[in-house]
Amino acid sequence: MKFLKIVSLILALSVTIMSAPIFRHKVQALDEKELKAPSAVLMDAATGKVLFEKDSHSVRPCASITKVMTLILVMEAIESGRLSYDEMITASAHAASMGGSDIWLEPGETMSVDDMIKATIVASANDAAVALAEAVCGTEEEFVNKMNEKAKSLGMKETVFKNCNGLDEDGHVTSAYDVAVMSRELLKHKKILDYSGIWMDELRGGKTQLVNTNKLLKTYKGITGLKTGTTSQAGSCISATAQRDGLHLIAVVLGCSGGKERFSDAAKLLDCGFAGYMMYVPGIPDEASVTLPVISGMTDSVKTTVSKPEPVLLKKDSSVKVEPKVYLPSEVEAPISKGDVLGKLTFECAGNTIAEYPIISDEDVKEINFADVSSLFFSGLSN
16 A cells, blocks of 8 residues: 555656767668678677577577586586585596597596686587586486576577587587577676686696687687687587677677688677677666655655666667656655665666666655654653
8 A cells, every 4th residue: 555655656756867968979780791600699798688690590500619508507516516616527438538629538537627617618628528517417418408408498499409518419409599698698607707718728737738719819809708619510600708898798600611700700790789889877866865755754754765777788879868767756655664665767768768776765764653652752751
C-alpha cells in the first residue's frame, strides 16, 4: 500500500536537467565486403550487444577457440575452490597423446595449474587443455559434457563440443555469435587477462619457450586477448578482445584462409567499434539527492539518494544528446524504510530512455503513533 501511495505521487514533480552533447561526428559503417572472413561478429563485452555481424550464426568449426570454454570451466573450478593455481597436475597418457600445438607433455609429468593455463591460452597447447580438463572432471569426456551444459546455459544454440581443445572432429561446431558469447563469459574472470596478454614466457625452468599465437598483441592498441585457432577444417580463426576508454570489445572472425587475413579482419572490426561507439558514464544530478517532506512521520523530512549509475553504450554522433530527468513526488507518506523507492532518474537520448535508476530513501522514517509521541513528551518533561 505504501508503495502505491508513493507511485501515485511520482509524477507530481519531473525535473529535466540541461542536456549535454556527447560526440562530434558520424562514423561510416563497416561493409561486409571489407571482411575476407565468411563469418564474423563484433560484440560489446559489457552489454552483449552485437555491433556488427556477417553471417554470425553460420555453423562451423572454430579450432582452438574451443579452449575459451575450457578456460571458463577451469576458472570456475578455481574460483569455487575445487582447483588452485599452485596445484600440481599429473599428465595422463591421454593428455600427452594430443597432436597439433602442444608443450610435449610426457605421461606422468607434473606441472602447476598456473603453467597449464598459461600454456593453454598463450601457446594453445592441446595437451595442457586436456590435462586441465581431467583435473577438473576426471576425464575429458565428462569435462566435454560440462562444456556443452555450460554452452546451453549461456544460450549458445549453434554449439556442440566433442573435445576440449578444438582438434577437428565431426560434429564439433559453433558460430561466430556463440564464440563471442563464451568469450564475453570468460572475460568476467578478470584473472584471464593476466594470461591472454602475455607475449612471451617460459615453462620448465626456461627449457620450454612460449610465444603467443595472437599477433595483435604486438600491433593493436588496447588489445587484451583472447584466443586464436587454426585447423584444416576451421581455417584461421580468432576471438580478439580490446579495450579503450572503458569500452571493451570482442571481435570474432571464423574461416579465414590464413593468419594475416584473420588479424586484419579482427582489427577492422575493432576499429569500427572504437570509432563508432563509446561508454557514456551518467552523472547524478543534484536534483536527485534532495530532502522530501514527509506526511505523518516521526520526522518531517527524508533524504534521497541514487546508486552510482553504470556506464551506457552509445553511438558516437554529433546529434547525440543525453537528457537526465528526475521524477520525484512533492511529498511522501510515512512509514519509510531505508532503500524504499521514492522516484526515478532516467537518461534519455533521441527520445529513448537509455538508462533508468531508482531514487531511494537514504534513511528510515517511522510513522507517527501515540506511544512514540507520549515517550517523547514525557522525555521532554523529565529534562
